[in-house]
Amino acid sequence: MSKLVALDLKMIVTIVDGGTGQDVVDFSKEAGAVGGTILHGRGSGVHDTGKFFGLDIQPEKDIVLTLVPDELELDVMETIGKGIKISKPGNGVCFSIDIAKAMGMTSIKTFGETKTMDELNK
Secondary structure: OOOEEEEEEEEEEEEEEOOOHHHHHHHHHHOOOOOOEEEEEEOOOOOOOOEEOOEEOOOEEEEEEEEEEHHHHHHHHHHHHHHOOOOOOOOOEEEEEEEEEEOOOOOHHHOOOEEEHHHHOO
């Protein structure tokens, strides 16, 4: 059997202070998402600078990637935004990116339209 490919998804990217990425995943699940992936990074924005004993501090950040069907995008983003109080400066950023095709997710059949790789190669 050929691998299933999900079509026309949105990837919601949320960048928050380190240690709060799981909260973002929980908020996204509350709005209907299946889960998310938490990556770790360092901030360099205007709210991320500081000094300690003359040394620059680069705070830890969590980057949360959440794949959702197109129809869930706004609900998930709104729930995340309210949950992390995104309107308060320095609390994070959240944006979405169009994803034409994705494969490898165990819950791929919940992502709306799917096709097999064989169907796409015809």
